[in-house]
Amino acid sequence: MKRKDVAALALPEGVNPHAVRPYGDALDDGLVQVSFTLPVPLCPESVEAARRLGGQMGLKEPTVYHQADLGHGFSFYILYGKLQHAVDFGRIVVPRVSETHVSFDEINARVQSVLGRRIRVVGACTGSDAHTVGIDAIMNMKGYDGEYGLERYPQFDARNLGSQVPNEVLLRQIVELDADAVLVSQVVTQRDVHLDNLAELADMIEAQGIRERIVLVCGGPRITHEVALELGYDAGFGAGTRPSQVASFLADEVIRRKA
Amino acid sequence: MKRKDVAALALPEGVNPHAVRPYGDALDDGLVQVSFTLPVPLCPESVEAARRLGGQMGLKEPTVYHQADLGHGFSFYILYGKLQHAVDFGRIVVPRVSETHVSFDEINARVQSVLGRRIRVVGACTGSDAHTVGIDAIMNMKGYDGEYGLERYPQFDARNLGSQVPNEVLLRQIVELDADAVLVSQVVTQRDVHLDNLAELADMIEAQGIRERIVLVCGGPRITHEVALELGYDAGFGAGTRPSQVASFLADEVIRRKA
Amino acid sequence: MTSKLDLDPGRIACCRESADAVARAVLAFASERTTVSIERATLRLIGVEGGDDAGVPWVNRVVDGARSLLPGGIALPFARAMRVGGLDPTQTARAVAEGGLELGGEGVADSETQALAHALAERAMARISGTVADREARLEALGEGPRPLLYVIVASGNIFEDVVQAKVCVRAGAQVVAVIRSTAQSLLDYIPEGTTTEGYGGTYATQGNFRVMRAALDEASEEAGRYVRLCNYASGLCMPEMAALGAVERLDVMLNDALYGILFRDINMQRTLTDQAFSRLVSAAGGILINTGEDNYLTTADAVDAAHTVLASQFINEAIALRCGLQPWQLGLGHAMQMNPLNEDTFLLEVAQAQMAREIFPDCPLKYMPPTKHMTGDIFRGHVQDAMFSLASVMTGQGIHLLGMMTEAMHTPHIHDRVLALDATRMVMGSARHLADEISFVPGGRIRTRAQEVLAEACDLLETVRRDGIFAALGQGRFADVVRTAEGGRGLDGVFVKSPDYRNPVEDLLRGRVAWRGAAEGA
Amino acid sequence: MTSKLDLDPGRIACCRESADAVARAVLAFASERTTVSIERATLRLIGVEGGDDAGVPWVNRVVDGARSLLPGGIALPFARAMRVGGLDPTQTARAVAEGGLELGGEGVADSETQALAHALAERAMARISGTVADREARLEALGEGPRPLLYVIVASGNIFEDVVQAKVCVRAGAQVVAVIRSTAQSLLDYIPEGTTTEGYGGTYATQGNFRVMRAALDEASEEAGRYVRLCNYASGLCMPEMAALGAVERLDVMLNDALYGILFRDINMQRTLTDQAFSRLVSAAGGILINTGEDNYLTTADAVDAAHTVLASQFINEAIALRCGLQPWQLGLGHAMQMNPLNEDTFLLEVAQAQMAREIFPDCPLKYMPPTKHMTGDIFRGHVQDAMFSLASVMTGQGIHLLGMMTEAMHTPHIHDRVLALDATRMVMGSARHLADEISFVPGGRIRTRAQEVLAEACDLLETVRRDGIFAALGQGRFADVVRTAEGGRGLDGVFVKSPDYRNPVEDLLRGRVAWRGAAEGA
Numbered sequence A, B: 001m002k003r004k005d006v007a008a009l010a011l012p013e014g015v016n017p018h019a020v021r022p023y024g025d026a027l028d029d030g031l032v033q034v035s036f037t038l039p040v041p042l043c044p045e046s047v048e049a050a051r052r053l054g055g056q057m058g059l060k061e062p063t064v065y066h067q068a069d070l071g072h073g074f075s076f077y078i079l080y081g082k083l084q085h086a087v088d089f090g091r092i093v094v095p096r097v098s099e100t101h102v103s104f105d106e107i108n109a110r111v112q113s114v115l116g117r118r119i120r121v122v123g124a125c126t127g128s129d130a131h132t133v134g135i136d137a138i139m140n141m142k143g144y145d146g147e148y149g150l151e152r153y154p155q156f157d158a159r160n161l162g163s164q165v166p167n168e169v170l171l172r173q174i175v176e177l178d179a180d181a182v183l184v185s186q187v188v189t190q191r192d193v194h195l196d197n198l199a200e201l202a203d204m205i206e207a208q209g210i211r212e213r214i215v216l217v218c219g220g221p222r223i224t225h226e227v228a229l230e231l232g233y234d235a236g237f238g239a240g241t242r243p244s245q246v247a248s249f250l251a252d253e254v255i256r257r258k259a
Numbered sequence C, D: 001m002t003s004k005l006d007l008d009p010g011r012i013a014c015c016r017e018s019a020d021a022v023a024r025a026v027l028a029f030a031s032e033r034t035t036v037s038i039e040r041a042t043l044r045l046i047g048v049e050g051g052d053d054a055g056v057p058w059v060n061r062v063v064d065g066a067r068s069l070l071p072g073g074i075a076l077p078f079a080r081a082m083r084v085g086g087l088d089p090t091q092t093a094r095a096v097a098e099g100g101l102e103l104g105g106e107g108v109a110d111s112e113t114q115a116l117a118h119a120l121a122e123r124a125m126a127r128i129s130g131t132v133a134d135r136e137a138r139l140e141a142l143g144e145g146p147r148p149l150l151y152v153i154v155a156s157g158n159i160f161e162d163v164v165q166a167k168v169c170v171r172a173g174a175q176v177v178a179v180i181r182s183t184a185q186s187l188l189d190y191i192p193e194g195t196t197t198e199g200y201g202g203t204y205a206t207q208g209n210f211r212v213m214r215a216a217l218d219e220a221s222e223e224a225g226r227y228v229r230l231c232n233y234a235s236g237l238c239m240p241e242m243a244a245l246g247a248v249e250r251l252d253v254m255l256n257d258a259l260y261g262i263l264f265r266d267i268n269m270q271r272t273l274t275d276q277a278f279s280r281l282v283s284a285a286g287g288i289l290i291n292t293g294e295d296n297y298l299t300t301a302d303a304v305d306a307a308h309t310v311l312a313s314q315f316i317n318e319a320i321a322l323r324c325g326l327q328p329w330q331l332g333l334g335h336a337m338q339m340n341p342l343n344e345d346t347f348l349l350e351v352a353q354a355q356m357a358r359e360i361f362p363d364c365p366l367k368y369m370p371p372t373k374h375m376t377g378d379i380f381r382g383h384v385q386d387a388m389f390s391l392a393s394v395m396t397g398q399g400i401h402l403l404g405m406m407t408e409a410m411h412t413p414h415i416h417d418r419v420l421a422l423d424a425t426r427m428v429m430g431s432a433r434h435l436a437d438e439i440s441f442v443p444g445g446r447i448r449t450r451a452q453e454v455l456a457e458a459c460d461l462l463e464t465v466r467r468d469g470i471f472a473a474l475g476q477g478r479f480a481d482v483v484r485t486a487e488g489g490r491g492l493d494g495v496f497v498k499s500p501d502y503r504n505p506v507e508d509l510l511r512g513r514v515a516w517r518g519a520a521e522g523a
């Protein structure tokens, strides 16, 4: 399914899809667990402060089950309480990358027969980010989770530039190799550096006037398809992505644009 | 201190006592951790639902870091986010049991010299509650956490009736022994059975017309002094209470009333 | 299995001898007595079901109205009433309760009544055997996964909610699901009727609820491709009846202990020990795996000082069980080391105790319980405590592993608490699957020494108990630091000394089975 | 310590021999070269501090302006400029940078310049020795608690926030506090100036920040009654300078590895290996405990298949270190088994690897890192993974234990993440404190076999590396599955072949120390 169909979802008996609440051990009990540190030393008032924060979060009967003094003016709390908020599940729409699962052989066969040539892919982990394991998982021979990476696909010409690649260098390679698709990995997300990096690259590609010709994809543990779309990418892949998912998406998109 | 003195509390540098927020790794970042189950099967929309609930709780940038399908229409989530709520720490007032720490010998000496006789205490774990370890910790010879229990105090005449004692039986014993103080333990709190039990006993003692003559104390892992006061008790003791804290309170109160 | 602890076999034998003497005395005492619950269990086994509009079971109405007859047993008077009324067991009970039929009177001992009673008893036995065969077929078809069996509790207070939670657990790897019963049900001298959504701290154990959960787990078993065992309690004032319902409703595991009710529920010791004997005969026939209650002892007594009381009690439970016809594979002897995990080297003591029990009872599927008492509101710490315990379990080859919950100190588990516990336990046990094969304990080390000391102390204690008798030992507070007297506690008024003409054909068949089996095995 | 694994001493010796041959080649290569960072480190050691208004350090301004002189070393030209200008080192550097003084020219080799340069070097050595003595006095006075030392990182990106967090950690039991530096600082060819509150994924390592944290930890040490070690990185393009700052600012521990920068930062291998030699000489003199980087290898390579590469690299790091004058107690050889914990028996492999390293390097305080790669967003599972790792650590006598964080997969730790990790680790290690004394591993078992296999494979690999040379081995991707070339990567333009008249009196004294010590020990 590309869109969620509430009616098709097997909800437990009695659940109202228009007011979904957390479940502890009875429907709609709303039970949630919360933990945090407060910058105040432990005392009865600090426990009460934690409890009140629980209340402000929308917890009925917030209960502090654990409190610990961390010293130097800090204290830690674990709370449980009954969340009064609910979400209307029926109204939630999340864009999804196509979910049809296609095999290694099928993908290659399709590219060969429909496109009639190999798809050229350039990938990199950009900026100051040195985490190559993710992009390697998708691109390298060895692959991931028992699946081969793009380098192993006969119908893909995959070039992995490695880590800490400046956007300028990546762009130069895209142009030089006349890439059909670009894979960018971003793992470090502190100070939202990944968003800046990704947006910059998208702008540069746009400025170069080649955006339409390229399938632009990003990935990383904190990337979602939704965020990717917002940043002007064609797709985003998060934690646990398998190479075949990416290959299948690339094949579809390149064929759609160029076949 | 019987009352909290905000000025006297050593708050970390920069903390505004009138707007205290959770602390993750920078002042006022508001970081909290949350977990719960939703009664919907795992899908991109359910993850988004979890995220939105985080938002409703007052979290800025709620992020779902873990999601797991539990099967049968349930799914589990772990979130982090930045809580926007804050509490005015200066306004929180929590009633406290006196906190002066007095030793075994001091307590006994004081009772002997001021009251001039032994304090008669009856204790029990009431209703259907069979958890004796807590009341035993306070009353029995052996005591708790390296401290002796009340039975070991020469100036206390302590009688532990054990577990599952009906309120009627306890009341009878109170009258029969002309108790100065009553210690009630409640550990099971399901369906708020402890509140019912405690309130019932307080009413019965009131009805008997002996409330003024008795120091009425309750305890248990979910009991707070505040709740105890609300229920008409003179004090409430929670998890980790040591016998000397109780002995010291009883001595003070009995002396105040009867010496 | 070669011993890793170098325990003295002579000393173990000596413990067994003392324990057996204690068991013989207990069973001799019990055989001279019956209880209201034994008589009710008898009626249940021969087919009485249901209760009045107020929810009082017919078996209670019948037995309460016939207290004077109980020294002779309810079976013959009831069989006679059936003959007189020409009704089936339930109808008869109802008629008796409502005054339409009388119990007692002439013809109670005539041969036709005796024959009917015997036939009813035979039918009861056939019903039990059918259940056993059903279970065996399912186990054969599906298997049940590796040991230790992962055991979780559900306790929502509503059987239908319990079903949901049980199914989620099965998917996450649970192999035994125990439905915790409502706080204080053990003190009720009747079993509530019907399918209930009541209870707090647990869900009422009723025949109806047993059926609901059994059906749900059978479904979940098919889905999971492994047989999932259902557990409840043959404990409290209705111990014999619970065992009976377990045997007919295909419960697979039942908590059942010689001393638990005495120590932790203040049930009268004459009552509980008499009920014990009957309930174990039933469980033996029903192929039920019992779990004994030593895992509770160290919640009240100090775990380091009183570890030997757990072992001594295990020996006693074993001896009683074997004499009641239970096979070693049916003996889920309980244990748990409730030590403060912040104390140094407690993991060593934990391993010593677990390994010791393993070696002393090699053929019993020991039931290992996590150290619940030192769980606090710190769920993160608690989750690690439970993980260490999972490791100790797999390192020492336990048979049934009760899953610790990180929220133990606060509430009955939330739906994900169990899943997280199962996930963590499967991870720990999987990653250390063969650790037991890999390690040995150094001679003269702390682990061996501790085990040897605990065994020696248990040996001494058992000798004392043998000498003084179990009643006196309980009066001296030798177990769990709890003192009980022979006349104290609940339920003594439900105990009757059998008259010489006492007859209970169901009990006869159950005992006959044991005698036959004992004979067959040359014991 | 008797071996629990029955490792072949001949094979271990053979590994050491190959590794030493590799080390000799590396050090021979390095001794013929200098780098911009070595020259800057030399200036720092003789007292140049500070930088220009744009934050460029004077040492960079000086060295960058004198590239043509570097084959001869900066020391004599600089000493001459000091004599000419009559200024102190920092003033001289500033004057040179601003054009007021010139480097080079005549008199560079005259005896007075040489004498001054030598005197400056002697002062540098005295400063280092003073720091060592200070540390020793504090350790003597306070002790530092049991091993493994519990090692936590702080990484808020703001040194003052780091101080708060460090103090909270110390209270919770931390014995080593590492200040993680900002992402990509290792690729800067300068050390930022002053006390900074900048950085992401870490806090800039600067001399100013070192001082702030050292003072804070000294205070916390007094409060805690135990000396708390401060750790940072002698790694990246400024490796020699970092080592120099560490030695003068009393850092106690420094991450410093022969291959890490090459493999994980794509720093040119000629550059890093040359920098290595100098930085280790400094650390040796400074009494600094180095942590090598093998704990990173199995993040990219498969932990089960490539375990031997970790061991091989440890041998190489050991050989280079010993030849640079480090004592075994200074060698915190890193390791971590990044295995998927859901795979069967991974705990056995973990224990095998840890015990193996322990037995092969008995006098080194092995630094053990938790398996971070398989941490997920499931903090509950992750907390248990870390607990199992704590157990493996205490079971195998590791020297430094880097605390795993349940939030590893998401963010640098929150203030309580570390406390919860410390709590759990202290609990696990305390409850299993003497477990290592209690257990042995069965002959022919999985644990022994695994360790023996890994050793054999490491032996083969080391032979290959010895035969082909380290450059070729890196070109073949033999470590961490990463391929690097001799001319590739960052920083090659900062490497200079020494001319015959190269002089560096600081290096001479550092080398002299080693030679003297080697002689004294008859090596």
Ligand code: B12
Pocket (backbone or CB within 6 Å): A128, A129, A130, A131, A132, A133, A134, A135, A137, A138, A144, A183, A184, A185, A186, A187, A188, A189, A190, A217, A218, A219, A220, A221, A222, A237, A238, A239, A240, A241, A242, A246, D180, D181, D182, D183, D184, D200, D201, D202, D264, D296, D299, D300, D372, D373, D374, D375, D376, D407, D408, D409, D410, D411, D412, D413
């Ligand atoms: C291994 C590792 C390292 C290794 C990296 C080795 C290497 N060559 O990659 C080393 C030790 C070098 C390292 C160093 C650092 N690390 Co690091 N590291 C990790 C660790 C433990 C595992 C990451 C990993 O390999 N995951 C496995 C892969 C397979 O998963 P993945 O990356 O998510 O990839 C999958 C998907 O996301 C997706 N995907 C990823 N990219 C792409 C791209 C495309 C196009 C597509 C389609 C899909 C896709 O597909 C992959 C397969 O399913 C994580 C913690 C953790 N457990 O996650 C920290 C972590 C990522 N590191 C972190 C940090 C801060 C650092 C440092 C900056 C610390 C420092 N200050 O020194 C340094 C510097 C690195 C730098 N400059 O970037 C932080 C990042 C925090 C944040 N969110 O910003 C983490 C989360 C640890 C932490 N809690 O602090 N690290």
Ligand code: B12
Pocket (backbone or CB within 6 Å): B128, B129, B130, B131, B132, B133, B134, B135, B137, B138, B144, B183, B184, B185, B186, B187, B188, B189, B190, B217, B218, B219, B220, B221, B222, B237, B238, B239, B240, B241, B242, B246, C180, C181, C182, C183, C184, C200, C201, C202, C264, C296, C299, C300, C372, C373, C374, C375, C376, C407, C408, C409, C410, C411, C412, C413
């Ligand atoms: C030991 C134990 C038992 C033992 C009790 C043995 C005994 N004789 O006490 C046994 C095994 C028998 C048992 C049985 C049950 N238990 Co229970 N048990 C526990 C356990 C593991 C530890 C409690 C304990 O001993 N704590 C140690 C003592 C020292 O702490 P404490 O009670 O808090 O007491 C301290 C303070 O609170 C205070 N204090 C306590 N009382 C008083 C009184 C006064 C006057 C004062 C001043 C102070 C004071 O001082 C004490 C010392 O500091 C807890 C879980 C946990 N870790 O907390 C569950 C727990 C309390 N049990 C629970 C339940 C549900 C049951 C059962 C009902 C389950 C069932 N359906 O069968 C049964 C039935 C019991 C019954 N009818 O009451 C639940 C209660 C849930 C709830 N909040 O309602 C818990 C929390 C477990 C759980 N997560 O489900 N249990």
Ligand SMILES: Cc1ncc(COP(=O)(O)O)c(C=O)c1O
Pocket (backbone or CB within 6 Å): C181, C182, C183, C184, C185, C186, C233, C234, C235, C236, C255, C256, C257, C260, C265, C291, C292, C293, C294, C296
């Ligand atoms: C043997 C036995 N029976 C019963 C129970 C449960 O308690 P209750 O008697 O309240 O059902 C336990 C609890 O652990 C037990 O071990």
Ligand SMILES: Cc1ncc(COP(=O)(O)O)c(C=O)c1O
Pocket (backbone or CB within 6 Å): D181, D182, D183, D184, D185, D186, D233, D234, D235, D236, D255, D256, D257, D260, D265, D291, D292, D293, D294, D296
């Ligand atoms: C030897 C060594 N140096 C440095 C680092 C840190 O990385 P960076 O080079 O980004 O400071 C590590 C990380 O584990 C390391 O092991």
